[in-house]
Amino acid sequence: MLPTITAFRNSPDRGRGLARDLRVRWALEEVGQPYRVQLLDFAELKAPTHRAIQPFGQIPTYEDGELALFESGAIVLHLAERHGVLLPQDPGARIRAIGWMFAALNTVEPSVFELSLASILDRGKPWLADRMAALEAQARRRLGDLAWRLGDAPWLDGGFSAGDLLMVTVLARAEAHGLLEGFPNLVAYLQRGRARPAWQRAYQAQHEAFLRTRVE
Numbered sequence: 001m002l003p004t005i006t007a008f009r010n011s012p013d014r015g016r017g018l019a020r021d022l023r024v025r026w027a028l029e030e031v032g033q034p035y036r037v038q039l040l041d042f043a044e045l046k047a048p049t050h051r052a053i054q055p056f057g058q059i060p061t062y063e064d065g066e067l068a069l070f071e072s073g074a075i076v077l078h079l080a081e082r083h084g085v086l087l088p089q090d091p092g093a094r095i096r097a098i099g100w101m102f103a104a105l106n107t108v109e110p111s112v113f114e115l116s117l118a119s120i121l122d123r124g125k126p127w128l129a130d131r132m133a134a135l136e137a138q139a140r141r142r143l144g145d146l147a148w149r150l151g152d153a154p155w156l157d158g159g160f161s162a163g164d165l166l167m168v169t170v171l172a173r174a175e176a177h178g179l180l181e182g183f184p185n186l187v188a189y190l191q192r193g194r195a196r197p198a199w200q201r202a203y204q205a206q207h208e209a210f211l212r213t214r215v216e
């Protein structure tokens with residue numbers, strides 16, 4: 001029985017590769033694990049059956065036999081550990097790579113996601129412009145720190161790791177907000193991630209699911 005993930009039916013990102021199942025699809029492709037996808041609409045997301053696995057009523061989830069996981073970062077970590085890929089064997093390098101997973105999800109992504117949220121929740125509010133300016137400045141501070149640390153290196157710490165996989169997906173959202181302007185090394189890093197055949201297979205699969213299920 002193949003592992004099964006959940007993803008959006010008729011994704012609100014309109015196939016732009018921003019929904020968080022992409023990072024799980026990418027990790028599955030990197031470790032060479034075939035998988036099934038259960039596409040959910042918003043009502044199914046919030047149904048008790050789905051909430052039994054994902055208490056917040058979101059995608060993605062990952063099921064494999066008795067194992068049921070939520071949190072895209074945890075699923076990527078599980079796949080990396082189970083398949084012995086995406087994380088170095090050396091204990092010090094391994095925990096540093098896991099540290100970059102946390103940095104992607106806990107330090108960089110929040111400032112970028114906050115911008116996405118404000119542009120939706122505060123749309124039309126008189127304070128939107130000021131709030132977006134403040135959020136953009138905060139996000140660009142984080143991205144500037146990341147750009148400085150990455151420098152001209154191909155990946156964040158040695159070879160490509162699960163930390164890079166998550167960071168690349170965070171930068172894709174930053175790019176969608178125009179936040180990578182002025183950070184050419186982050187643009188190159190993002191493109192390097194997207195050039196990986198596993199990313200391309202993952203994106204193609206997610207995009208095809210959108211095209212099959214989109215409602216105009």
Ligand SMILES: N[C@@H](CCC(=O)N[C@@H](CSCc1ccc([N+](=O)[O-])cc1)C(=O)NCC(=O)O)C(=O)O
Nearest residue numbers: 012013018019020021057058059060070071072073
């Ligand atoms: N921390 C969780 C967060 C998962 C999450 O945010 N899931 C979102 C989809 S990916 C985030 C996302 C949403 C929308 C777009 N978009 O472009 O429209 C892009 C990404 C979801 O299910 N949202 C439905 C809900 O919360 O009710 C994880 O990493 O797994």
